[in-house]
Amino acid sequence: MSTSLSKDLEHLRTLAEDSANPGRYGQHFHLMPPVGWLNDPNGLCQFNDVYHAFFQYSPFNAEGGVKMWGHSVSDDLIKWDYVGTPLYPDQPFDVSGVYSGCAYVEDGVMNVFYTGNVKKLDAAGYDYVCTGREANTIRTSSKDGINFEHRHVVMGNEDYPADDTEHVRDPKVWRDGDTYYMVQGARRTDDRGEVLVFKSDDMERWTLLNRITTEYPFGYMWECPDYFRLPDLGDGNLTKVLSVSPQGLTGGDWDRRNVYQSGYFVLRGDPTAEYRLQPFALWDAGFDFYAPQTFQADDGRRILIGWMGMPDEKTYTNPTVEDGWQHCFTIPREVSVRYGRVLQWPVREIEGYRANLREAGHSLFVEGSPTFDLEIDDMPEHMSFVYVKLADEFAITWGSGVLELRFLDDSKDGVGAGRHVRYEHLARLENMRIVGDMSSVEVFVNNGELTFSTRYYPKKYKAVVDAPGAHIQFWDLNV
Numbered sequence: 055m056s057t058s059l060s061k062d063l064e065h066l067r068t069l070a071e072d073s074a075n076p077g078r079y080g081q082h083f084h085l086m087p088p089v090g091w092l093n094d095p096n097g098l099c100q101f102n103d104v105y106h107a108f109f110q111y112s113p114f115n116a117e118g119g120v121k122m123w124g125h126s127v128s129d130d131l132i133k134w135d136y137v138g139t140p141l142y143p144d145q146p147f148d149v150s151g152v153y154s155g156c157a158y159v160e161d162g163v164m165n166v167f168y169t170g171n172v173k174k175l176d177a178a179g180y181d182y183v184c185t186g187r188e189a190n191t192i193r194t195s196s197k198d199g200i201n202f203e204h205r206h207v208v209m210g211n212e213d214y215p216a217d218d219t220e221h222v223r224d225p226k227v228w229r230d231g232d233t234y235y236m237v238q239g240a241r242r243t244d245d246r247g248e249v250l251v252f253k254s255d256d257m258e259r260w261t262l263l264n265r266i267t268t269e270y271p272f273g274y275m276w277e278c279p280d281y282f283r284l285p286d287l288g289d290g291n292l293t294k295v296l297s298v299s300p301q302g303l304t305g306g307d308w309d310r311r312n313v314y315q316s317g318y319f320v321l322r323g324d325p326t327a328e329y330r331l332q333p334f335a336l337w338d339a340g341f342d343f344y345a346p347q348t349f350q351a352d353d354g355r356r357i358l359i360g361w362m363g364m365p366d367e368k369t370y371t372n373p374t375v376e377d378g379w380q381h382c383f384t385i386p387r388e389v390s391v392r393y394g395r396v397l398q399w400p401v402r403e404i405e406g407y408r409a410n411l412r413e414a415g416h417s418l419f420v421e422g423s424p425t426f427d428l429e430i431d432d433m434p435e436h437m438s439f440v441y442v443k444l445a446d447e448f449a450i451t452w453g454s455g456v457l458e459l460r461f462l463d464d465s466k467d468g469v470g471a472g473r474h475v476r477y478e479h480l481a482r483l484e485n486m487r488i489v490g491d492m493s494s495v496e497v498f499v500n501n502g503e504l505t506f507s508t509r510y511y512p513k514k515y516k517a518v519v520d521a522p523g524a525h526i527q528f529w530d531l532n533v
């Protein structure tokens with residue numbers, strides 16, 4: 055049912071999109087907004103053979119504004135077509151934003167759950183943490199994947215634990231046997247992040263089963279939780295993965311990393327009862343990565359997509375704001391587990407777009423190829439360094455046990471638009487893969503054990519590779 059508010063929003067959104075022009079840094083194969091701002095991936099699924107990706111969308115302001123769900127579809131996870139904006143913040147229960155959520159497909163129906171954000175008018179001195187907010191859990195469904203009906207509240211503040219703040223959000227639903235489960239991210243009143251686990255028999259009435267957190271304080275808020283199981287390709291054991299995006303990690307190595315983090319805990323035991331969390335591991339150690347979500351494709355693959363952006367980051371920017379848009383998603387990644395290690399690798403479909411192979415065994419120089427796939431493998435046993443330089447200013451190096459991304463000019467006019475350095479310790483380099491689009495670079499190391507994502511803004515597209523004795527392959531990606 056459309057309201058006069060949603061009709062006006064629809065009209066204004068179309069006007070904004072019609073006059074959009076992404077400019078020179080428009081991405082070729084990374085999902086980006088038609089205009090304005092994009093953040094989290096939402097409602098990822100495969101439905102009637104088509105991949106659906108919804109996204110947190112603010113079409114009217116490239117620096118963020120009221121959130122709705124934009125919608126893109128794809129046959130191969132590489133070429134995305136924007137098809138519209140099915141969910142506007144036009145109801146009393148979501149009027150301050152159609153926040154993040156998921157899609158759960160069953161019996162030809164796409165069930166969508168999201169957080170209806172309500173911020174009350176600041177007449178009573180609200181702090182918007184413990185007071186002044188509603189975090190409504192909304193359900194809606196679609197039979198064609200395009201039109202959504204019967205949008206309604208299934209849980210509200212009163213259904214969450216009393217010692218949680220009003221920051222509870224980002225439902226993710228799955229089914230096990232006859233029971234549906236949902237995780238949501240939350241901030242407790244003692245400023246600790248946690249995951250709430252609910253169950254339901256009918257996706258309508260939900261009851262709280264469990265609260266998952268670390269044994270020690272680990273950030274004040276955990277956003278965008280996800281939970282999935284994967285068979286270990288090495289030893290056959292089932293691995294349970296709890297993914298979260300914690301905010302408020304400080305001290306030690308956290309101080310040189312991003313403002314907020316996204317990572318996972320391997321979970322032992324039962325997420326609905328007794329559990330133990332293994333050490334937290336980052337999904338991605340680059341400059342731009344947050345709020346990833348996964349889904350299972352019909353062929354069984356677990357696919358992860360992250361937001362290639364970083365909220366509340368003040369030191370670096372994205373010059374695309376001048377072109378009226380900001381942010382994009384990562385390339386979809388196949389997630390697997392081998393001998394306890396969680397690996398991420400670009401979906402295999404991208405290889406179908408490779409063309410014009412250039413190969414070398416020592417060093418390589420390529421100019422004028424903005425969209426590319428670079429693989430460095432078959433490392434000699436005593437490999438001591440690898441050096442890659444992109445766009446004259448962006449060095450990706452491994453040596454002395456450190457994998458580093460460094461923008462040589464860290465000013466806002468540089469290729470990194472203010473980004474400077476990110477690194478992680480890595481004793482042994484087995485292989486490296488770098489996927490480049492017009493304004494992004496994603497680095498996959500050791501079969502995807504470690505990844506780094508970043509936006510960049512080249513003046514000239516160039517690649518210099520030095521990897522003595524290794525096998526270097528460089529393809530253009532013609533998407």
Ligand code: FRU
Nearest residue numbers: 110121153154223277278345
């Ligand atoms: C994560 C997040 C979510 C929220 C959404 C709002 O980036 O803050 O927790 O639902 O973005 O856009």
